[in-house]
Amino acid sequence: MPLPKFDPLLQFRSPYNFELAGRNYHLVMDDGNEYSVRFLDGENLQWSENKGPYEWRRYECLKADADLYFAHVIVSTEAGKEVHHSLILDLAQDLVTLVITEEGLLAEADRLVRVTPVFGAIKYPGKPLTEKRHFFTDRMVGRRIFWQYSSGFGKLHIYFKPTLYRLPFVDTESFRRRYEAEKDPAEKERLKGFVDRFDRTKDTYPFCEEPCFHITINDRFNLFCFCEENETLADPEKAIGGGGIILLQDLDRLIQNGLGYSLGSYNMTTAYGREVFVPDEVESLDVPYDETKLKTIPCIYDIKF
Numbered sequence: 001m002p003l004p005k006f007d008p009l010l011q012f013r014s015p016y017n018f019e020l021a022g023r024n025y026h027l028v029m030d031d032g033n034e035y036s037v038r039f040l041d042g043e044n045l046q047w048s049e050n051k052g053p054y055e056w057r058r059y060e061c062l063k064a065d066a067d068l069y070f071a072h073v074i075v076s077t078e079a080g081k082e083v084h085h086s087l088i089l090d091l092a093q094d095l096v097t098l099v100i101t102e103e104g105l106l107a108e109a110d111r112l113v114r115v116t117p118v119f120g121a122i123k124y125p126g127k128p129l130t131e132k133r134h135f136f137t138d139r140m141v142g143r144r145i146f147w148q149y150s151s152g153f154g155k156l157h158i159y160f161k162p163t164l165y166r167l168p169f170v171d172t173e174s175f176r177r178r179y180e181a182e183k184d185p186a187e188k189e190r191l192k193g194f195v196d197r198f199d200r201t202k203d204t205y206p207f208c209e210e211p212c213f214h215i216t217i218n219d220r221f222n223l224f225c226f227c228e229e230n231e232t233l234a235d236p237e238k239a240i241g242g243g244g245i246i247l248l249q250d251l252d253r254l255i256q257n258g259l260g261y262s263l264g265s266y267n268m269t270t271a272y273g274r275e276v277f278v279p280d281e282v283e284s285l286d287v288p289y290d291e292t293k294l295k296t297i298p299c300i301y302d303i304k305f
Contacts, residue, residue, distance in 0.1 A: 011150040013270045014257055017063035018042030020071065025089070027096050028129055029120035035098075037087075047075060060268050062257040064221060064248045067091035072259050072268060081105075084266060086246050086259055088223060090134070094122045097134045097215060097223060099246050101261060106295055109232050111242030111263055115225055115297045117213065134223070136303045137216040138162040144276040145254065149269060157224075158280055160209065163300035164291065165226055167208040168280045172198040197240045201231075209287055210244075211297045222249040224256070227296035230289045244296075247271070 020039040027035040038046040038054070042061075046054040061071045071087040081104040088097040100116045119133040140159040148154040158166040175198065179191040212226035225246045232241035243262030247269075250256065254273035259266060294300065 014062050017061045026123040028123050029118045031118050070248045070258050094130050096120045109238040112296050134215050137214045138305045140214050145273040147271040147273045149271045165212045166282050201234045211294045211300050220252050229296040
């Protein structure tokens with residue numbers, strides 16, 4: 001019997017957390033929607049929107065702090081296009097931030113996902129709804145953190161602007177040399193994909209700047225999200241990119257937990273970071289993209305500082 005495919009991103013992932021089992025929450029969101037969520041056990045919940053019928057859903061949960069949880073829920077599937085909800089449950093402040101990801105809504109490329117963050121609070125019987133909220137922030141601007149997702153995969157994130165982040169240049173020639181020297185057919189085919197994408201997008205890639213947002217959860221935690229929109233649209237075949245991440249970052253310990261997504265595949269992930277203090281050459285370059293046409297994260301046009 002063949003072994004299941006090993007996902008290296010799962011190698012460092014924190015264990016799933018089951019502490020929400022048996023708890024119920026009434027979520028009142030600033031967009032006018034209300035949700036009732038019943039966590040039945042460590043994997044299943046019942047979900048009701050605006051006092052509608054309850055639906056059974058599966059969920060996954062990672063714990064970030066004593067009273068802070070990241071729960072990922074597949075809410076609905078229509079015509080093969082999934083809608084996912086990521087709940088940041090902040091029980092210490094009675095707050096919630098909901099991040100909605102929707103597939104297949106942008107005509108430019110089916111593989112792109114639209115991301116919408118919504119702020120809200122947790123309502124308890126007999127207790128007034130708090131007026132506090134999580135909020136968009138620019139406090140990460142100017143920082144550089146190298147995040148290690150597994151023993152063989154890591155990325156430097158350059159937090160360039162509140163709504164844009166950058167990746168450093170990729171050494172494309174090293175990929176080409178590895179491809180030419182590789183003997184294993186499977187690995188050679190994988191490396192060929194990188195070489196092909198570099199050749200197709202040589203005028204704009206490997207420089208990479210993508211839409212993002214940062215949300216302050218509390219003094220210690222930050223919520224970060226980006227989408228690979230420019231990378232996808234820079235490819236004439238639109239065959240690369242399309243993914244993104246939603247990560248709850250512990251800025252004291254430099255650990256982040258959350259969700260990575262790409263082409264209908266969603267995986268909970270954990271990464272461990274180290275601060276980088278030396279500027280990267282991409283930080284001095286002019287933006288090669290038209291920032292006014294970005295569509296995967298519409299909220300970036302409403303963020304003001």
